[in-house]
Each structure stands twice: as C-alpha cells, then as structure tokens.
Amino acid sequence: MKKVIYALMLPLVVVSGIVFANREIKNENTKKPSPKPLSVAERKAERKKWEATPDGIKYKKWEASPEGKKVLIGSAKIRKHITAFTNMEAVVTSLSLPPGSRLGFGVMARINGDDYIVIFEPEKSQLEQLHSLKVNDKIIIRSHTVSHAPKYSYPIVSCEYVERDSKVIFKRVPRKGGC
Template sequence: MKKLIYALIASLIVVSGLVYANREIKTESSNKVISKTNSSKDKNTELKKWEASPDGIMFNNWKESPAGKKVLESIAKIRKPVKEFNEMEAIVTSLSLPEGSRLGFGIMVKIDGEDYILAFGVEKYEPNNYNLGVEFEQLYSLKVNDKIIIRSRSVSYAPKYAYPIIAGDYVEKEGKILYKREPNKDGC
C-alpha cells in the first residue's frame, strides 16, 4: 500500500512540475514584445516612393484622365450595394470579356446604365475528378440581354480595363441560383 501511495505522490509531483514548466514557457513567450513590421509611416513612405516611380506616375495620370474618372464614377454608383452585399439588377451585354483580358471567366453586364466586367476567375480543375469544368456550367447558359441579379463583395479597377471589375460572388436568374462562390476553406 505504501508503494502505491509513493507512486501516486511521485507521479503527481512530476505532472505538476511539467504543468508549471509549460506555464512558464507560455508566459515568457506572451511577454515578448511583438514589433510591427510596417508602421503607417513606413507604408506612407513606400506609397510616396511608388507614386514617384514611372508606374505610379502612369497610374495617377490614368486616374485623372477622362477614362479613369469614368471608371471611378461607375464604382461610386455601386459602392453601397457592394459594401452591404446587396442585390443588384444587371443585364448581360456580352458573353466574353474585352480582348486581352486575363481575368479568367467573365461576362460584361450593364447596371444602371453603366458597363461593368463581371469576373468569376479561373475555373478550378481537380485531379481525379470526373466532373471537370463544371464550376461555371450554369453561367454558360446565359444569353445577351438576360436580366440577372448579382451580389458581390468587391469591385476593383485597373488602367488596362476601361470598365470596373466586379467580383462575381452570386448570380441569380428568374429566382434560380446560377452561381454562388464557395467561401475559402483557408479562411482568407
């Protein structure tokens, strides 16, 4: 009986020592100061440096040009529904993107009289999957002048394109969901 009690006490001492040591390691690592890699001052410095570069100058000139102002005004028209992930009514104007675009699959749409690129990205192909190329299958059924309902979480622009680029997150036609973007599994 004494041996059993001594064994229990010894194991209790060993376990409590391990718990205490583990707590100290966690406390030490949490007390370390985490230094920020880029402060806002550094970011502003980098931004000013980029704006002074040839690419930055070209980009700013584009933003001030009539084409750039038109794109920015078009973005301002849909900023609120995009920010709130609300429905927007659109009419399909073209089943292909402008020539030379590198946005993956997409279509051209008109929302409130303004033209937009509705981009869905590159279709994902999974190895050893017999259903290759079906991610956008229902979107292929769209025709010019179809009325659709879209939702998006983001809109962007680039000097290469004469239209704002809406990320296609959700498309509906006549109450039927044609496309709904799957959330990223990685959390990003």
C-alpha cells in the first residue's frame, strides 16, 4: 500500500515542481523594466537615422517643396488656437475630402483664409447632425491636434467640437478603456 501511495505522490510532486518553475520563469519575463523615454540627444540621433531612410528623404523633399511649405505655414497659423483649445471660425468649402484620402469622415473648411481638412470620429448618433452641414456654413470648431502628411495638400485638423448657430452639433466622445 505504501508503495502505491509513493508511486502516486512522486508524479504529483514532479508535475507540481515543473508547473511552479514555469510560473517563476513567466514572472521574471513580466518584471522587465518598461523602456525609458529617450533623451533629447537619443531622439535627435533616431531622427537623423530616420531622415537617412528613403521615407525620410522623401519627407524632407516634400517639406522643402512649395506645397509642403504651404501646409506647414497653414499648420503654424492655427497652432495658437490648437494649444489653447480655443474657438476657431471656419467656413465649410466642400463636403468631401480630396480624392484618394483615407481619413474617414470629414469636410474641407477655410480657417483664417487657408483651407484645411477637418476630420471627425463620430458616433453613429452624431452622423446625422454632421451630415446636415452644407457648403458655406459658418461653424465654430475646437481641436487639440493639427497634423500633416505628404499625401495631402492641406493641414489635417482632428476636430473635437463643432458648433453651428450657437448649437453644438458634434462633441468627440472619449474612447472607453483609456487612450
């Protein structure tokens, strides 16, 4: 009887030892320190490396071109409003985005005499109000982000708030679960 009990206990001890050892190995992997943010010098070095790649060279050429300069100047014109998250008056100039764009739902608008792509991330319930926009509608927008890409001839404003005739027609809903 003792031999049977020992014969049953031995595999149990061996298996539990393997499981416990495997758990410790997994815990060691998860305790790796998260990568530290790069210092300014490291960021500059990484940027120099990227600028030497074909994509970096293409971007630098675009940046120096008249079209690229126009887009960067347009971004700089509204930077003060973007950082302060203040109202910007805009006039809708087109209800469609440039051909071939993959930015989602948006419109073209003129802000301070320059054209911009204004994009939205609407919920289904907000689409009807945004579809009610017409060309030459005057709207008030707010945004935290203006970006640019060589593919587009206009700065891209990610809109977070739109008001028309003193009525809010769009307010970005924060994503659930963090960022």
